[in-house]
Structures are given as C-alpha cells and as structure tokens.
Amino acid sequence: xxxxxxxxxxxxxxxxxxxxxxxxxxxxxxxxxxxxxxxxxxxxxxxxxxxxxxxxxxxxxxxxxxxxxxxxxxxxxxxxxxxxxxxxxxxxxxxxxxxxxxxxxxxxxxxxxxxxxxxxxxxxxxxxxxxxxxxxxxxxxxxxxxxxxxxxxxxxxxxxxxxx
Amino acid sequence: xxxxxxxxxxxxxxxxxxxxxxxxxxxxxxxxxxxxxxxxxxxxxxxxxxxxxxxxxxxxxxxxxxxxxxxxxxxxxxxxxxxxxxxxxxxxxxxxxxxxxxx
Numbered sequence: 001x002x003x004x005x006x007x008x009x010x011x012x013x014x015x016x017x018x019x020x021x022x023x024x025x026x027x028x029x030x031x032x033x034x035x036x037x038x039x040x041x042x043x044x045x046x047x048x049x050x051x052x053x054x055x056x057x058x059x060x061x062x063x064x065x066x067x068x069x070x071x072x073x074x075x076x077x078x079x080x081x082x083x084x085x086x087x088x089x090x091x092x093x094x095x096x097x098x099x100x101x102x103x104x105x106x107x108x109x110x111x112x113x114x115x116x117x118x119x120x121x122x123x124x125x126x127x128x129x130x131x132x133x134x135x136x137x138x139x140x141x142x143x144x145x146x147x148x149x150x151x152x153x154x155x156x157x158x159x160x161x162x163x164x
Numbered sequence: 165x166x167x168x169x170x171x172x173x174x175x176x177x178x179x180x181x182x183x184x185x186x187x188x189x190x191x192x193x194x195x196x197x198x199x200x201x202x203x204x205x206x207x208x209x210x211x212x213x214x215x216x217x218x219x220x221x222x223x224x225x226x227x228x229x230x231x232x233x234x235x236x237x238x239x240x241x242x243x244x245x246x247x248x249x250x251x252x253x254x255x256x257x258x259x260x261x262x263x264x265x266x267x
Contacts, residue, residue, distance in 0.1 A: 014190050019182060033188050040191060099178035118168075118175040146171060153174055 001050055009056045010040060016120060020061050023115050024068035027100045031071060039067045055129075061116070062130045096156050105152055110145030113138055226251050 010017070021039070022032040039060070042048045048063050050056060094101045103111055109131065116127040128138035228249035236244045 011190050015187050018187050019185070022185075036188070037191055097177070097181070099174065099181060102174075103178075114171075118171055119179065146168070149174070150170060153170060 001053070003044065006043060006050070009050070009053070010043065010060070013057055013060055016057070017060055017064060020115075020120065021064050021068060023103075023119075024065050024112075025071070026104060031068075035064060035068045035071050038071070039064045042067065057120075058122070058126050058129050061120075061122075062132070065112070065130060093159055094156050096153075096160050102149070102152050102156060106145055106148055109133075109141045110148060113141040114145040114149060117142060 017039070018032060018036055021036045022029065025031040025035055039048075042063060043050075043060075048059075050059050052059075094105075103115070106114065112131060113124070113127045116122040116130065117124060122130075124138050124142050125135055127142070128135045131138060133141075228251055230250045230253055232246075232248040232250055232253070234246040234248070236246060238244065
C-alpha cells in the first residue's frame with residue numbers, strides 16, 4: 001500500500017479517529033491530538049502496516065488505542081486490568097447531559113467495548129480484535145458495560161428528578 | 165433480543181453533542197526521510213574508502229647502505245679517491261684478495 005492510499009484511508013477516517021483518540025484519552029483534547037499525530041506517524045513511517053484494506057478502521061482504532069495506552073503510561077496514570085470488573089459508584093452528582101462524565105464511570109474495558117459498539121457502530125468481534133481479546137471476553141465486557149451504563153443513566157436521571 | 169433503546173438514545177445524544185467538538189485539521193505529517201540520504205552517505209564513504217585502499221603506495225627508494233670508495237691514479241700518477249653511495253654492488257672484491265697475489 002503506497003503513501004497516497006494510506007493518506008486517503010486516514011483522511012476518510014480522520015473524524016472518527018480523533019473522536020476515538022479522545023475517548024481513549026479520557027476525553028482530553030490535547031492528549032488526543034498528540035496521540036493521533038503519533039499514530040499517523042507510526043503508520044506513515046511503516047511501523048504499522050495494513051494488510052487487509054477492508055479492516056482499515058479496526059486497524060487504525062487499534063493503533064490509536066495502543067498509542068494512547070503508551071501515552072497514559074508515560075504520564076504514570078495506569079489502571080490495572082483487574083480493576084475493570086470493580087463496581088463503579090457515582091460519588092458526585094453528574095448532569096444527565098454530561099455524557100462523557102457518565103461514560104467515564106464505566107470500567108475501562110467495558111467503556112471501550114460499549115463505545116465501539118454503540119458510538120462507532122462496530123461489531124463485538126471488531127471490538128475484540130481492537131482490544132486483542134477473545135470474542136467471549138469482549139461479549140462479557142459488552143454485557144456488563146451495558147448493564148452498568150443503564151444503571152448509571154437511571155441513577156443520574158433519579159438524581160436529577162430528586163434534585164428538582 | 166435485548167432492548168437497547170435507552171443506550172441508543174444516550175449515544176445519539178452524545179453524538180449530537182460531539183458535533184460541536186472541533187476536529188483538528190488532518191496533519192501534514194512529515195515523515196523522516198532517512199530512506200535516501202543515509203544509504204547514499206554510506207555508499208559514498210565506502211567508495212572513498214575503497215579508492216583510498218586501492219591507491220598504490222609510492223615505492224620508496226631505499227636509503228643507500230653501501231659506500232664505494234675507489235682509488236684512481238691519473239696520468240701524472242696522482243691518486244684520487246672517488247666516494248659513491250649505492251644500495252648495491254655490481255662487483256665485489258674481497259679487501260684481502262691482494263694478499264693472495266702479493267704473498
């Protein structure tokens with residue numbers, strides 16, 4: 001695949017790629033811009049190679065995710081995988097329209113699978129590929145994430161109603 | 165089939181909110197152009213090194229090691245010494261050869 005074809009693919013997915021980078025960086029704009037730039041560099045310098053053009057979006061999302069993980073590690077902000085199953089409780093009050101704030105309360109893996117499926121219209125299998133986990137594990141994260149997000153949305157709505 | 169209506173509504177609203185996010189322009193990424201200059205530099209250095217190694221070393225004339233002192237007698241029967249420096253001798257006469265004929 002030559003440079004202009006890669007450019008074309010990256011430009012076609014640029015908006016989604018930036019939004020995904022933001023979601024991988026806890027919605028921090030500046031970090032997301034850096035991560036995206038680094039991911040593009042990796043691709044254009046040939047450190048990451050696309051073998052199957054039909055999987056371009058999955059491939060790009062995977063690179064962005066791992067670049068974001070590296071960037072977060074550099075900042076010393078690491079969450080272990082075992083934390084992904086811990087229940088997350090809302091401590092402070094969240095606005096029902098603060099969607100990012102609500103999503104952030106989901107454990108990391110559940111949040112990523114849910115965002116890929118519901119926000120980026122991907123399949124659970126594609127999510128599993130991006131996260132480099134088995135399909136069964138991805139399904140578990142998906143089911144738990146959905147359940148937890150429903151609970152969170154309901155809690156926030158009740159909080160708002162009660163507050164009024 | 166589970167009802168995901170609540171979640172879909174949530175994400176639809178989130179996407180609507182995200183439409184206001186400013187997307188950075190697609191960066192004009194300047195890849196590091198190592199591909200051409202480094203091999204060229206290495207090749208040029210190797211060519212120079214090769215030429216340098218292949219250049220024939222100048223043949224040094226050896227320092228004269230032999231001093232030839234010849235005694236000549238001219239027509240007036242005056243004796244003269246001729247001193248020559250050389251690296252080799254065409255002919256060599258033993259300094260004691262005269263003893264054989266004289267004694």
